[in-house]
Amino acid sequence: MADTERTVIENCAVATVDAADTEYATGHIVVAGDVIESVGAGPAPEGLPGVVRRVDGTGHLVTPGLVNTHHHFYQWLTRGLAQDANLFQWLVALYPTWARIDEPMVYAGARGSLAMLARGGVTTAADHHYIFPRGSGDLLGAEIRAARETGVRFTAARGSMDRGESDGGLPPDFACETTEDALRATEEAVDRHHDPAFGSMLHIAVAPCSPFSVSTELMREAAALARRKGVRLHTHGSETVEEEKFCHELFGMGPTDYFESTGWLGDDVWMAHCVHMNDSDIGAFARTGTGVAHCPSSNARLAAGIARVPDMLAAGIPVGLGVDGTASNESGELHTELRNALLVNRLGRHRENALTARQALRLGTYGGARVLGRTAEIGSLEPGKLADLVLWKLDGIGHSSIEDPVAALVLGAAAPVTLSLVGGRPVVEDGRLRTVDEDDVARDARDQARRLARIAADAD
Numbered sequence: 001m002a003d004t005e006r007t008v009i010e011n012c013a014v015a016t017v018d019a020a021d022t023e024y025a026t027g028h029i030v031v032a033g034d035v036i037e038s039v040g041a042g043p044a045p046e047g048l049p050g051v052v053r054r055v056d057g058t059g060h061l062v063t064p065g066l067v068n069t070h071h072h073f074y075q076w077l078t079r080g081l082a083q084d085a086n087l088f089q090w091l092v093a094l095y096p097t098w099a100r101i102d103e104p105m106v107y108a109g110a111r112g113s114l115a116m117l118a119r120g121g122v123t124t125a126a127d128h129h130y131i132f133p134r135g136s137g138d139l140l141g142a143e144i145r146a147a148r149e150t151g152v153r154f155t156a157a158r159g160s161m162d163r164g165e166s167d168g169g170l171p172p173d174f175a176c177e178t179t180e181d182a183l184r185a186t187e188e189a190v191d192r193h194h195d196p197a198f199g200s201m202l203h204i205a206v207a208p209c210s211p212f213s214v215s216t217e218l219m220r221e222a223a224a225l226a227r228r229k230g231v232r233l234h235t236h237g238s239e240t241v242e243e244e245k246f247c248h249e250l251f252g253m254g255p256t257d258y259f260e261s262t263g264w265l266g267d268d269v270w271m272a273h274c275v276h277m278n279d280s281d282i283g284a285f286a287r288t289g290t291g292v293a294h295c296p297s298s299n300a301r302l303a304a305g306i307a308r309v310p311d312m313l314a315a316g317i318p319v320g321l322g323v324d325g326t327a328s329n330e331s332g333e334l335h336t337e338l339r340n341a342l343l344v345n346r347l348g349r350h351r352e353n354a355l356t357a358r359q360a361l362r363l364g365t366y367g368g369a370r371v372l373g374r375t376a377e378i379g380s381l382e383p384g385k386l387a388d389l390v391l392w393k394l395d396g397i398g399h400s401s402i403e404d405p406v407a408a409l410v411l412g413a414a415a416p417v418t419l420s421l422v423g424g425r426p427v428v429e430d431g432r433l434r435t436v437d438e439d440d441v442a443r444d445a446r447d448q449a450r451r452l453a454r455i456a457a458d459a460d
Contacts, residue, residue: 005052007031007424008044009391012057013405016381017064017365021358023406029062031387034199034423039381059395060418061405063361064380065123065388067368068334070234070272070293070322073127073143074101076109077449079330087240087302091170094327097456099175103137108448110146111441116332117323118152119433120414123388123422124368124378125152126293126322128234128272130159130209131175132185140189144202151427151435153200153388155372157207157234158189162218168250169213179218182208183225190229198377199386199423203231210236211255212246216262223263232373233264234293237271240304244276256281265290270371272322273298274312275305282308282315291318291371294363296337296344298324309341310350313359320368338364338410357410387424390417 010028015021016039028044030037038045075098082093101109110127117125125147132139140158147154160182163169169176177185186206194204206226208214214235226233238244238255251258256277259265267289274292277285285292294309312319321341326332338360345354355363369379377386394405398413409415420428427435 004032004050006037006048006050007053007055007421008048008051009055009057009062009419010044012060012062012391014039014381015061015063015361015406017362018380018382021362029381029389031421031424034387034425036381036383036385036387036389038383055391055419057391059393061392061394061409062381063390063392063409064365064378065390065420065422066121066334066364067320067372067379068117068122068125068323069270069320069368069371070295070324071113071117071125071127072129072325072327073110073113073146074098074106074129074131075325075327076112076332076445077101077105077452078327081327085302086242087304088170088242090302090328095171095175096459097452098131099133099172100452100455100459101131101133101136101139103139103142105448105452106139107142107146108444110143111150111436112445113326113332114146114150114152115433115436115438115441117334118150118420118427118435119417119431119438120333120335121390121392121417121420122334123153123390123420123427124155124372124374126155126157126205126234126372128157128159128207130161130207130213131171132160132177133175144193148201149436150433151422151425153378153422155203155205156189156193157205158186159207159209160186160218160222161209161213162215163213167215171213176213179215179221182218183221186222187225187229190231194229194231196230203372205232205234207234210243211251211258212243216251219262219264226268233266233269235264235271237274238276238281239273240302241276254281256284260284268373270318270320272324273304273307275299275307277308277312282311282317285312285317286315289318291320293322293371294319294341295322295324295329296340297331298322298328300340300344301328306344306348308348309345310348310354318367318370319363320371321364333414334364336414342410357404357407360410361406387421389421391419392416393418
């Protein structure tokens with residue numbers, strides 16, 4: 001690799017989030033091409049060939065890039081609505097509007113969501129898109145295009161719904177697909193877009209929406225499809241007490257038992273929320289290696305409850321963090337979820353022993369990589385892994401008096417991003433996106449949000 005271009009970052013604190021949680025009070029990292037070549041204490045080695053950039057990280061902390069494991073990008077256009085509702089009330093209020101989305105709207109919402117994520121240190125994002133109104137265009141393609149332009153590594157979870165109002169579900173019928181159409185479109189998405197190679201910028205997951213908007217046939221067939229294609233599975237699970245009641249009434253069992261009966265537990269599966277889990281549920285997830293996307297802010301916004309994250313981690317369950325859709329987490333930022341995960345879980349029965357700052361950082365990095373099945377590539381700063389990393393500025397007024405840099409990042413104010421690399425390529429510098437025009441993204445999102453509101457109002 002003598003002729004490879006290198007970037008050197010040094011004089012910074014380093015939190016590797018490797019298996020030993022190795023940290024350096026003052027250290028360096030060398031990026032060669034798109035991978036990490038070395039990381040260690042003190043300055044970088046002398047005489048490195050091909051150094052095209054040298055960054056003085058004094059006053060900074062470098063960490064792995066954050067990994068967002070659950071989102072709904074299109075909801076960027078419907079923020080601030082149904083402010084005082086639980087999940088089912090919120091869905092009933094917003095589904096009629098969401099059912100009017102089209103390709104330009106989804107593209108604008110995805111750009112806004114991705115821009116906010118990237119600017120806050122996210123280098124890999126997963127989105128769960130499950131609404132495909134008839135005649136609305138290539139919605140998944142719009143998201144993929146937005147992710148490519150933003151420069152963020154992307155897992156597109158191709159969702160689906162086939163249980164509309166006429167079948168006892170919550171969404172309007174015209175926002176749903178038939179079972180056959182959903183399966184066919186999902187398989188086409190995998191065949192067209194999924195790239196399993198090392199360093200891939202795009203994965204596809206199979207992702208029916210939830211037990212109360214999806215038939216049992218679609219759940220079973222989707223699981224079989226994913227395993228035939230060798231891709232991961234994603235859905236919502238055990239989010240609210242209402243969902244628990246719904247599953248018992250409809251299926252005669254709780255959500256976890258229902259998921260297991262349809263083939264939806266396994267080390268290739270991750271579920272969003274998992275708030276209402278009993279000891280048996282946690283045991284089933286641990287036994288099967290099923291992952292969890294923990295969304296503390298959204299769970300609080302919709303009064304869903306406090307997920308048992310400390311118990312999940314103790315059982316060995318893979319747990320990552322998720323923003324969730326910005327109609328239930330209006331900030332749209334993952335780095336604030338590090339703090340909220342710690343604080344919310346300390347309100348539970350484990351109190352001050354629930355989570356540490358370093359466990360919160362691990363949830364947002366390595367935990368997310370584990371949930372998405374990418375720990376060989378991302379989630380920690382180690383030689384040979386992809387150069388997805390973030391340099392956080394901690395010498396400003398919001399952090400300078402906190403001696404522990406990891407505590408400063410997790411417990412302090414949202415830290416500015418001085419540099420974010422995805423595969424060694426700068427995506428953010430000095431708090432601004434390098435890949436897209438933020439002002440243009442904001443204008444387009446505003447215009448499409450207003451257009452969606454007008455169309456939805458006219459439909460009423």
